[in-house]
Amino acid sequence: MRNLELPGRSAVLGTKGMAATSHPLATAAALNVLQSGGNAMDAAVAAGAAQCVVEPQSTGIGGDCFVLYSPKGGDGIIAYNGSGRAPAAATPEWFTENGVEEIGEHSAHAVTVPGAVDAWCRLIEDHGTMSLGELLQPAIRYARHGHPVHDRVAFDWRRCTELLGKDPGAARIYLPGGEAPKAGSLHLQPQLAATLEKIAADGRDAFYTGAVAEDIVGHLQSLGGPHTLDDFAAADGEYVDPIKTSYRGHDVYECPPNGQGVIALLLLNILAPMGLDKLDPLSPERLHLCIEASRLAYAERDAVVSDPDQVDVPVDRLLSAEFAAGLRDRITDGRAMDAPAPAALPAASTVYLCVVDKDRNAVSFINSLFESFGSGLVGPESGVLLQNRGFSFSLDKGHANCIAANKRPMHTIIPGMVVKDGKTVMPFGVMGGQYQAFGHMYFLTNLFEHGLGLQEAMDLPRLFPALDGPVEIESAMPVDTVAGLQAMGHKTAAAAKPIGGAQAIRIDWDEGVLTGASEPRKDGQALGY
Numbered sequence: 001m002r003n004l005e006l007p008g009r010s011a012v013l014g015t016k017g018m019a020a021t022s023h024p025l026a027t028a029a030a031l032n033v034l035q036s037g038g039n040a041m042d043a044a045v046a047a048g049a050a051q052c053v054v055e056p057q058s059t060g061i062g063g064d065c066f067v068l069y070s071p072k073g074g075d076g077i078i079a080y081n082g083s084g085r086a087p088a089a090a091t092p093e094w095f096t097e098n099g100v101e102e103i104g105e106h107s108a109h110a111v112t113v114p115g116a117v118d119a120w121c122r123l124i125e126d127h128g129t130m131s132l133g134e135l136l137q138p139a140i141r142y143a144r145h146g147h148p149v150h151d152r153v154a155f156d157w158r159r160c161t162e163l164l165g166k167d168p169g170a171a172r173i174y175l176p177g178g179e180a181p182k183a184g185s186l187h188l189q190p191q192l193a194a195t196l197e198k199i200a201a202d203g204r205d206a207f208y209t210g211a212v213a214e215d216i217v218g219h220l221q222s223l224g225g226p227h228t229l230d231d232f233a234a235a236d237g238e239y240v241d242p243i244k245t246s247y248r249g250h251d252v253y254e255c256p257p258n259g260q261g262v263i264a265l266l267l268l269n270i271l272a273p274m275g276l277d278k279l280d281p282l283s284p285e286r287l288h289l290c291i292e293a294s295r296l297a298y299a300e301r302d303a304v305v306s307d308p309d310q311v312d313v314p315v316d317r318l319l320s321a322e323f324a325a326g327l328r329d330r331i332t333d334g335r336a337m338d339a340p341a342p343a344a345l346p347a348a349s350t351v352y353l354c355v356v357d358k359d360r361n362a363v364s365f366i367n368s369l370f371e372s373f374g375s376g377l378v379g380p381e382s383g384v385l386l387q388n389r390g391f392s393f394s395l396d397k398g399h400a401n402c403i404a405a406n407k408r409p410m411h412t413i414i415p416g417m418v419v420k421d422g423k424t425v426m427p428f429g430v431m432g433g434q435y436q437a438f439g440h441m442y443f444l445t446n447l448f449e450h451g452l453g454l455q456e457a458m459d460l461p462r463l464f465p466a467l468d469g470p471v472e473i474e475s476a477m478p479v480d481t482v483a484g485l486q487a488m489g490h491k492t493a494a495a496a497k498p499i500g501g502a503q504a505i506r507i508d509w510d511e512g513v514l515t516g517a518s519e520p521r522k523d524g525q526a527l528g529y
Helices: 024-036 039-055 091-095 114-126 137-145 149-156 170-176 190-202 210-222 228-231 263-270 283-304 323-330 435-448 456-460 479-487
Strands: 010-016 018-021 064-070 080-081 238-240 245-246 251-253 349-356 362-370 415-420 423-431 461-466 471-473 493-494 503-509 513-518 525-528
Touching: 010 018, 010 525, 018 024, 018 039, 018 503, 018 513, 024 039, 024 137, 024 349, 024 525, 039 064, 039 114, 039 137, 039 190, 039 362, 064 114, 064 238, 064 415, 064 423, 080 114, 137 190, 190 210, 210 228, 245 263, 251 263, 251 435, 263 283, 263 323, 263 435, 283 323, 283 435, 283 461, 283 479, 349 423, 349 503, 362 415, 362 423, 423 435, 435 456, 435 503, 456 503, 456 513, 461 525, 471 479, 479 493
Parallel strands: 471 493
Antiparallel strands: 010 513, 018 349, 018 525, 064 080, 064 362, 080 238, 245 251, 251 415, 349 362, 415 423, 423 503, 461 471, 503 513, 513 525
């Protein structure tokens, strides 16, 4: 139990159902679905769609989606990859022929075909109990009639004013009066409401064919993009086999590449025998081990994690005990290593949510635009904000992540699921772009090594090491801890913004109780009944 004399929030308890998201309006949408008879998948899609309106900096229907699903809380985990692909014409040769020397961070070239709407439609058809039209109503209502801008949303929004001013559609919608909305103001998105209404009525085809697709493709082509209507019509996510590792008596599940979930598992494998349980959770000794393991694991990520449909990604090798041991042997107690390799990927924004229903169906659900406000490009008529996942591609033909026709980029968003003794005990996830694999490791080791409660494990101060830069550290980290890391040779810097965000729901099968926790660095909450 937390110290009730200190600031903070308690975990939330319920028995029938629980939802945890990074925005109160999304959590309320999910809970309303559960209480009206919908299941966990219904609630997750309703919440995710709502977040595409009320957290526009982090997610949108122009983004991607990954899901882990546990029917009836068993160990038959289902994984779905709803990440979009590069246009068919997007080859290195196309870029050379058109005089494009790099994939600009906020250019049309960074826009991959959005996968989220296709994923929602497939998941509801296969696992939901309500219609997509019903589930999109909260999102439509918030877009058409307005939603209040919450504190963290306003903080992130303000940081993107310059980006949003570069695209006429983005400036018109997201900079009303020429500036980012302030916390407490009401924001409306009538064009997006109309697009959501079309999807509610006609499903997937309303987004990927017809007027909405024509609007998006026309805008991208006007900016030099190689996108076509055929690229959008061909969008198709897929069910994939989840990957897992065992950690402290639990099986931890992730989606396979092209996502970075394999790196979260690699981090757990590296750290498992290193005695973290004997160290204070905020000791420089514990954090040093996490930093060093991260630098080694992320170097592997940036070298080999890509689209397995087009590249041989060595998942079995990455998850082998021998490989983890080899990396572990490179870590020296008390001394920072030189950076294993440079990293060239940006920070990012994402929403993660989880839901458990009365039948103990459990959903781990993540939806993202990649960076804050994605590409910053908006369909002029549809109001659809587009992701910039293609910025993770390279134009180097020898690189695993070299762009290619219909290829999916290395993806940062990774839902997680924990199973024990054949039963799902926790859907969980950590937002924050590149941080996510590290964040999964940090959260789970907080729980399983240091015995923290669900909410305490999220509240703990965070840090994140760049491969070729300083360790970014939140201001709440103890001064002595920072000094200890510096004495080991770690270069440190103050984090530019709060690091990451998490949600989790723990299932106690014996008591029949659900425990939900929600990220204090975001606006959201967990709610149960």
